[in-house]
Amino acid sequence: GQNIDQPTEMTATEGAIVQINCTYQTSGFNGLFWYQQHAGEAPTFLSYNVLDGLEEKGRFSSFLSRSKGYSYLLLKELQMKDSASYLCAGMDSNYQLIWGAGTKLIIKP
């Protein structure tokens, strides 16, 4: 079956670094996505990885290891506005997104 696993909740301190892990199993693989979702809003796209390695985009970086079925989202210099849910999604061979349950990130001052 297809499955996406990520932690339910994480807490971090403003200004610090946090890594949100995601493991995936999909029928075929066409990439791994990370989305940010603030309460009451639709998800917004953060990153897309289809090849192994690290993709850096400002304060956010995303890593993929296809052999391990593993990805992480790294957030640096955390700000209070980064408090949100972070959704990991794998794209299967039909280009359909398989969603994780999301990781609620709580930022404390």
Next chain:
Amino acid sequence: GAVVSQHPSRVICKSGTSVKIECRSLDFQATTMFWYRQFPKQSLMLMATSNEGSKATYEQGVEKDKFLINHASLTLSTLTVTSAHPEDSSFYICSARDIQSEWTQYFGPGTRLLVL
């Protein structure tokens, strides 16, 4: 960047009435649109995949006669919740796949439905 709109953004209706939600891709063409439902503190649940000019494909457990989907053009898909009940109250989000890129999906802002 690509923009997807949804209308209405919020709707309150009485039990038993039908509600139509529109999803439009504003600056790109989308042969495929997806309809999601999200209950509080839960992840997105794919309801159906809508392909322009053909019948929608519904996920297991989603009643196709209750959630009518029409994808009449490359920029518009509609979801109609028929005979809505309080348990249908949820956040409905659409996404549209750019015709030029299989992996690119853009999300609409969502529609919050409250059935009284």
